[in-house]
Amino acid sequence: MALTGIIEKTGTGFSGYFKEVDGVASVGDSLAEMKENLLEAIQLKLGTEDVGEIDYVIDLEQFFEYYKVINKSAFADYIGMNRSLFRQYASGLTKLSDKKLQDITTGLQRLAKDFGDVVLVK
Incomplete structure (x- = not known):
């Protein structure tokens, strides 16, 4: 299952969530930190380190x-x-x-x- 990570710029950094999975979101001071935190959050939610392909999108x-x-x-x-x-x-x-x-x-x-x-x- 391919996941879509939606990235949004905030006043203090970035936030992100997955289009296909409710209740999984994260923040970070940098884009790299937010992506790392979001990956960790989805791994915890799914109970596995292998979450498949993630396409990150930002406007x-x-x-x-x-x-x-x-x-x-x-x-x-x-x-x-x-x-x-x-x-x-x-x-x-x-x-x-x-x-x-x-x-x-x-x-x-x-x-x-x-x-x-x-x-x-x-």
Whole structure:
């Protein structure tokens, strides 16, 4: 059974819960801490360490609020999207189509892969 972990940015960190399982939620000061705590909570609920695949989801606005280090205009260029329109999407000012959301998600995954392939030298 694949689980969907819903992530929400809070004033002090993050909270999360599972879409498919009632009564399992957690918080954390960082995204990594919240995911670790949420995993522990579902393991306790299910009585096993093997909980299967977890897909974590967060909305676009909250994602870019947390990852301020990602320049929205430069990222829009990276994925071939209009800068102004992308900033409107990332700020929640303009509604995203499913296609645009998939394009942005694919772009983020490509960027993560690009970073994962890099080795810095001096």
